Amino acid sequence: ILLHRVPGNFYIQAYSPSHDLVPHMTNVSHEIHSLSFAPADYDRNKKPGPLPPNFLESTTPMNGNVYITHNLHEAYHHY
Numbered sequence: 001i002l003l004h005r006v007p008g009n010f011y012i013q014a015y016s017p018s019h020d021l022v023p024h025m026t027n028v029s030h031e032i033h034s035l036s037f038a039p040a041d042y043d044r045n046k047k048p049g050p051l052p053p054n055f056l057e058s059t060t061p062m063n064g065n066v067y068i069t070h071n072l073h074e075a076y077h078h079y
Contacts, residue, residue: 024073031066 014021014028036042067076 027069028075029066029068030076032062032064035060035062 014026062078069075
């Protein structure tokens with residue numbers, strides 16, 4: 001399967017309606033459990049058509065990763 005990349009970005013912002021967040025003092029360590037661009041009802045356990053071994057795992061390289069910040073005013077940029 002050959003697919004062209006499509007330009008675009010999405011942003012996630014730390015926000016709390018009940019707390020004031022000071023950007024340079026906020027720890028934005030995080031874990032990505034699952035990041036997918038499939039329909040919400042897509043069944044990843046359903047056997048796909050003839051795809052190479054481990055193909056689906058290679059399309060979700062961030063799943064299960066933990067990103068810990070150790071310094072003030074530090075945040076990960078995922079590209």
